[in-house]
Amino acid sequence: MNETEIESSAEHRYIDRPRLIHLIDDLIKELRLGENDGLTDTPRRIADMYLELFSGVDQDPEELLKVQFNEEHDELVILKEIPFYSMCEHHFLPFHGQAHVGYLPDGAIVGLSKLARAVEVFAKRPQVQERLTGQIADSIENALSARGVGVVIEAEHLCMTARGVRKPGARMVTSALRGRLRDDVNSRQEFLRLIGSV
């Protein structure tokens, strides 16, 4: 592998970075933006930005969540206001906001930083907010065999605020509830109250 190729860890996704830069250069030329010295290095910057913003494609969040501790704690564990940045797969424009993640352990807990990392890995893929929310919940439910999982995401989508209907400040809220946080009214209300949603 030479230094201009990026090899990502898990799936050996080889990316021909010079070709990627060249393609973005073609894209910019075809947009007929006129002569502008400031654009000279822009294809390289955009290529590297995409590689960073989509770096979660090859990573498996459930691997992160496998590092667990045995603990008899059987009440809600919540990490709230996790900031994240993701890319809308329809426009390749960012959507960003906060994720609130909670689970009811069943004998195993996980470091809080691992929950934040799992959110980040799923966010660094082409996404829609609904799927992002569900994927985070499913991975925690699977990896921890949690008795319940709740994920609420609030986000602003640049494809809606900077273009299209142009409604700055509008935030989309999605939730994914699993197990007892879905089926048990008291557990669900406790979760929503603790994340400040009710």
Ligand SMILES: [Zn+2]
């Ligand atoms: Zn979009």
